[in-house]
Amino acid sequence: MKQMKLGVVGCGNISDAYLRGGANSKIVAVKSVTDINPDSAKTKAETHGVSAVTYDEMLADPDVQIIINLTVPQAHAEISKLALQAGKHVYSEKPFAVTFSEAQELVRVADDRKLRIGSAPDTxxxxxxxxxxxxxxxxxxxxxxxxxxxxxxxxxxxxxxxxxxxxxxxxxxxxxxxxxxxxxxxxxxxxxxxxxxxxxxxxxxxxxxxxxxxxxxxxxxxxxxxxxxxxxxxxxxxxxxxxxxxxxxxxxxxxxxxxxxxxxxxxxxxxxxxxxxxxxxxxxxxxxxxxxxxxxxxxxxxxxREVANYRMAGVYDMAAAINSGRSHRANGGLALHVLEIMESLERASSxxxxxxTETSCERPATVPQGEGEEVFLAE
Ligand SMILES: NC(=O)c1ccc[n+]([C@@H]2O[C@H](COP(=O)([O-])OP(=O)(O)OC[C@H]3O[C@@H](n4cnc5c(N)ncnc54)[C@H](O)[C@@H]3O)[C@@H](O)[C@H]2O)c1
Missing domain, CATH: 3.30.360.10 (Dihydrodipicolinate Reductase; domain 2)
Incomplete structure (x- = not known):
């Protein structure tokens, strides 16, 4: 498949893991980065050899197909909604949104526009x-x-x-x-x-x-x-x-x-x-x-000690799924149900x-055996 171009919003602590994951992929490539603090975007852009742009420029770029939302939780819903309204697929860091009702709205907007929405965790x-x-x-x-x-x-x-x-x-x-x-x-x-x-x-x-x-x-x-x-x-x-x-x-x-x-x-x-x-x-x-x-x-x-950290696996799967028309695993329905469970834990106490719970979801398909992101291309 042709590499799918990504735009990364939010150039903080976790962004390096995604920028590294995007640099070594046949399925996706980061084209541009942006941050509310332009200096943060500039620094990451220089380190990883991508361009620093404003969010408006990123949303107006027809090459960028998926927006990766790595902002702070309180900004997730707003940033993801703007991306969907601009016709982009969205993959968000967790939590998907900070309230269940915001998350429901995101899933509605994505479904109405026939766009994909995905969320960490993809572990x-x-x-x-x-x-x-x-x-x-x-x-x-x-x-x-x-x-x-x-x-x-x-x-x-x-x-x-x-x-x-x-x-x-x-x-x-x-x-x-x-x-x-x-x-x-x-x-x-x-x-x-x-x-x-x-x-x-x-x-x-x-x-x-x-x-x-x-x-x-x-x-x-x-x-x-x-x-x-x-x-x-x-x-x-x-x-x-x-x-x-x-x-x-x-x-x-x-x-x-x-x-x-x-x-x-x-x-x-x-x-x-x-x-x-x-x-x-x-x-x-x-x-x-x-x-x-x-x-x-x-x-x-x-x-x-060393740990296995492949943050971006969910994005590889989502991009390959968009390409082949199958459903992706770290999807909005799963993220919405998980968010409802988390909000319900706090409500049950207060x-x-x-x-x-109001929502339910299917268990995602298992990941095939094999090596690296290629497993998602064979499906
Ligand atoms: N740090 C980790 O190890 C880790 C691991 C997994 C997931 N996460 C998740 O990733 C997300 C980001 O975490 P982080 O640790 O990188 O946080 P961070 O505070 O280091 O970085 C967030 C970045 O987003 C930018 N930002 C905030 N609001 C924005 C907006 N409206 N538009 C554009 N940019 C905006 C900030 O300026 C900052 O550079 C969080 O949701 C967090 O839960 C973090």
Whole structure:
């Protein structure tokens, strides 16, 4: 297929991962970048050999077919809507939007115009998570009856250069990181029927310790610890913890429990990792993930460790899907359902009741075995 040209909006921390992913692809190529702060766009454009433009210029460029929205969460819906109204397909970083109603509107606008809309997380396309999906589909742990999710760290103010947005409306650990395990669970188990939850705030104000804003305080507007239960339509009963109030723990990112055994699912913030399975209460057995794409470690993660980070895989899939006319995996229907689940967790707590979801979605197709982005071209 002919390489599809991308325009990147938002030249902050995560943009390098996308610009690197775009530089080595046969399916897509970044043509231009833009930012509300033109100096940020200029710097990224020079580093990655693309052009820096205004957003209006990007939207008016007929070569640009997909807009990649890497702005802060609070700007996602507005930037994505402008792109759709200009006739561009959109792929957004997570969260898809900060409210369910904004996300519903985006899906409506995309559908009306017959444009594609996609959203991170795309980590579920990675080798670790696809391997888990296949083990479940093969019935290796029987019927999945339950599970446990833990995404817990001390916070973001100690490493992110601009941590303010994480603690404002539209931030918080559920919207920021909960989307990773929830998307992987929906990929494996299907849609969620209802949720209950209790949410709390560990601190009213936090002091930033990362360099740029060191010593400044940020007021916390959102709950920073949420414990909930996800009741899946297939009957699975999964406990869910997302927190920025925890220094240290020993819980696994995702455990899945079935009538015939259990599975340990690796960290859904990355693409690879160790997959383990037990037959009933037998020993844990390590499962090889190397036959799936997007699993080899490719990014240093400190202390000599490496992780697999293939952010852009969802865009490769979306571009190849537009070309062949099939549906793409990290799609608006999935992102909308995941966002509704996340918003429902906070509402279940603030309204002190069980919330039933309005939306549902199909499980995305599994990723074929093979190497790299090419797997999406063969479909
Ligand atoms: N940093 C990470 O490791 C990471 C990982 C995965 C996903 N994300 C997600 O990616 C998004 C961006 O995160 P980040 O860490 O790069 O944030 P960031 O604050 O470093 O960068 C955001 C950029 O968007 C620009 N921007 C804001 N509003 C804009 C607008 N209206 N128009 C044009 N540009 C605008 C800002 O000037 C900034 O350069 C967030 O939604 C975040 O949740 C980040």
């Amino acid at each position: 579920f396309l990675g080798a670790g998570h696809q391997t888990v999906r296949k083990l479940i589909d093969e019935g290796r742990i029987g019927t999945v009856t339950g599970g446990a999710v833990t995404f817990a760290t001390p916070g973001m103010e100690m490493w992110h250069p601009n941590p303010f947005f994480f603690f404002q409306k539209g931030g918080g650990p559920v919207l920021d990181i909960g989307c990773y395990p929830i998307t992987q669970l929906v990929n494996c188990l299907g849609p969620v029927r209802s949720v209950v939850a209790h949410a709390s705030k560990g601190q009213e104000k936090r002091t930033i310790t990362s360099d740029l804003h060191k010593g400044e305080q940020v007021t916390v507007e959102v709950p920073t610890t949420v414990n909930g239960i996800l009741d899946f339509a297939n009957g699975a009963n999964v406990s869910f913890t997302a927190s920025w109030d925890i220094w240290k723990h020993q819980r696994k990112p995702i455990e899945l429990y079935g009538t015939e055994g259990s599975i340990l699912n690796p960290d859904p913030n990355f693409f690879g990792g160790a997959v383990k399975i037990s037959a009933r209460n037998g020993d844990w057995e390590a499962i090889d993930i190397s036959t799936q794409p997007f699993g080899k470690p490719n990014q240093p993660a400190g202390e000599g 309204e002190n009741r069980r919330i039933y």
